[in-house]
Amino acid sequence: MNYDFDKIIDRRGTNSLKWNVPKEELPMWVADMDFEAAPEILRAIMDRAAHGVFGYSVVPKEWNDAYAGWWERRHSFRMDPDWLLFCSGVIPAISGVIGRLMKTDEKILIQPPVYNGFYHVIERSRRELVESPLIYDGESYEMDFEDLEQKLADPKVSLMLLCNPQNPSGRIWTKKELKQVGDLCAKYHVLVVSDEIHCDITDPGYSYVPFASVSDTCGDNSITCIAPTKTFNLAGLKTAAVMVPDKELREQVKKGIQANEASEPNAFSVDAAIAAFTKGEPWLEDMRAYIWENKKCVENFLKNELPQVHMVSGKASYLVWLEYSLLGEKRNFSSFLRKHAGLYLVDGKEYGENGSSFLRMNVGCPRSYVLEGLMRLKKGVELFESKRSNVDWNSTFPVL
Ligand SMILES: Cc1ncc(COP(=O)(O)O)c(C=O)c1O
Numbered sequence: 001m002n003y004d005f006d007k008i009i010d011r012r013g014t015n016s017l018k019w020n021v022p023k024e025e026l027p028m029w030v031a032d033m034d035f036e037a038a039p040e041i042l043r044a045i046m047d048r049a050a051h052g053v054f055g056y057s058v059v060p061k062e063w064n065d066a067y068a069g070w071w072e073r074r075h076s077f078r079m080d081p082d083w084l085l086f087c088s089g090v091i092p093a094i095s096g097v098i099g100r101l102m103k104t105d106e107k108i109l110i111q112p113p114v115y116n117g118f119y120h121v122i123e124r125s126r127r128e129l130v131e132s133p134l135i136y137d138g139e140s141y142e143m144d145f146e147d148l149e150q151k152l153a154d155p156k157v158s159l160m161l162l163c164n165p166q167n168p169s170g171r172i173w174t175k176k177e178l179k180q181v182g183d184l185c186a187k188y189h190v191l192v193v194s195d196e197i198h199c200d201i202t203d204p205g206y207s208y209v210p211f212a213s214v215s216d217t218c219g220d221n222s223i224t225c226i227a228p229t230k231t232f233n234l235a236g237l238k239t240a241a242v243m244v245p246d247k248e249l250r251e252q253v254k255k256g257i258q259a260n261e262a263s264e265p266n267a268f269s270v271d272a273a274i275a276a277f278t279k280g281e282p283w284l285e286d287m288r289a290y291i292w293e294n295k296k297c298v299e300n301f302l303k304n305e306l307p308q309v310h311m312v313s314g315k316a317s318y319l320v321w322l323e324y325s326l327l328g329e330k331r332n333f334s335s336f337l338r339k340h341a342g343l344y345l346v347d348g349k350e351y352g353e354n355g356s357s358f359l360r361m362n363v364g365c366p367r368s369y370v371l372e373g374l375m376r377l378k379k380g381v382e383l384f385e386s387k388r389s390n391v392d393w394n395s396t397f398p399v400l
Pocket of ligand 1: 031088089090091092117163195197198227229235240
C-alpha cells in the first residue's frame, strides 16, 4: 500500500459537518471519509491556491475529457465528452432537473431504503413522492418489479430517482435489473435520473454498470449524475457532473441547473476533478482495498462478538448497513447508542420506513476508528440488553 490510510487526522476545528459533535462522540455517520485526499489532487489544489487570484472560473474541455477518459478506462463506457454538464453537486442537479422537467402536480418514484437526500430534495421541490420499497431477504435487497411497474403506470409519475449503486445497502444493480428498470420507465414515459455518485468505490473484483450503458433506451431516457466527490473525498469542493446523451434533454437539464444557480465552478472544483480523474487511480485502488479490509473487520467482529447485529454485505461504497432487529427492537437504538456509547451512526429510518431496524455505519476512516466504533457498538448493545442506562459512558471512552 502506497498511501497511509491509517493516519489519524484531527478534523475537529475545521468546520467539518461530520466532526461537529461533542468531543466524546465518535462520528461514523455522514458520507465523507476521514482520509487525506490523494497527493495528486492536493498538488493541483495547492498549485491553484498558490496562484493567488480567485476570480470567476470557466469549465475547460480538459474537464469533459477527464470524465470521459475515466468512464472509458474504469467502467468500459464510452461517452461523448459533450454530453457532460458541470454542476456544483448531485443534489443541486437533481433539484434543477425536477424544477425544469416536471410539472408541479407530477410525482417522483424512489425505492427505499434509499439515500435520505432524495426525500429532502423531493420535499423541497414540493413534488409528491411515490415509494416502491426494495425487498429484503435477510441478506440483500431486490427490486420489486411487479410493484415498480404498478407505480410507474400512474400517469402522474414522470421521474424515477435510481441510486446506482445503492446507498445505504451497497447493492450493485446488475445489467439485467437495470435493463428491466429502463424498459419499464420507457414504457410508461418516466424519465430516469441515475445517481451514480458511489460507483467507483466497489469491493476489489466488483464493478458497477452505468445505467446509460445498458441500452439505447436507457441512454436516451436518462440523466446520470456523477462526481469525484465520494470517490476521492472531495465533497466540500462542490464539484459534480450531469451526463445526458440526448441533446434536447441536455438543453433542458442545462437550463434547470442554471435556474438553480449551480452551473458555475468555484476556483478549485475543476482542477480537483481533472486531477482526480486523470491521476487518481493508484490512490483509489489502495483506498478500495483498505475499505474492503475495514468492511471485513466489521463482518468478522459481528460474527464473532456481536451476532445480534447483522451486516448486509453490499459490494459498493464505504457505508455498512447493519440490521439490529435481533435485539428485539425496531426503533431508536441509534439515539441510545449515541447517548450511552458515544457512537454516532445514522438511524436506518432516515432512509425510509423499511430502514427502521437498521443502522448505517461509515467505515471510510482509519481502521483504529472502525475498531473503536465496534467496541462502542458492542458495549452499547450490552448496555441496551441489560438496560443499565446509568453508566457514565463519557468517562469510559477515550477522546478521539
Ligand atoms: C447517493 C447520493 N447522492 C448524492 C449525494 C450528495 O451529493 P452532492 O454532495 O454532490 O450533492 C450523496 C451524499 O451522501 C449520496 O449518498
